[in-house]
Amino acid sequence: MTFEPADLLAAAVTARALAYAPYSGFSVGAALVTPEGRVFTGENVENASYGLSMCAERVAIYNAVSHGERRFAAVAVTGPDGLRAMPCGACRQVLHEFGPAMQVILPDGDHLRIVPLSALLPEAFGGGDLAAASNGAAPAQREAR
Helix, strand or coil: CCCCCHHHHHHHHHHHHCCCCCCCCCCCCEEEEEECCCEEECCCCCCCCHHHHHHHHHHHHHHHHHHCCCCCCCCEEEEECCCCCCHHHHHHHHHHHHHHCCCEEEECCCEEEEEHHHHHHHCCCHHHHHHHHHCCCCHHHHHHC
16 A cells, blocks of 8 residues: 555644644644554643653554554654654654654655655664573674674
């Protein structure tokens, strides 16, 4: 199944309208698409205790996972008024868990910027690292993979 990057970004813009960002005023929307074409959205949810806030990308992932999805082809992310909102490090790691080969779609003026997640999180930590550790592989052996 194919998807149109502009349509996925439009879904992120729609999700952004639901953001709860009373402290930063920086509303973010995200939309994920599965390889089969199902779209799931999320928006940032802030909390007065800042560390308990949740980014739009992770809300979208958790929304999709709660509906049984485990694989994703792409994610679109947008900030206020179409500003680029690059996924933070924590979001990059969570996105990698479910789609290491996914594309990240961002607004870039009047155009779209499409970046492989692997370019944003090179040499990512993943399940294979845990499996290697549980099999007794030495750190140098894990790095050589």
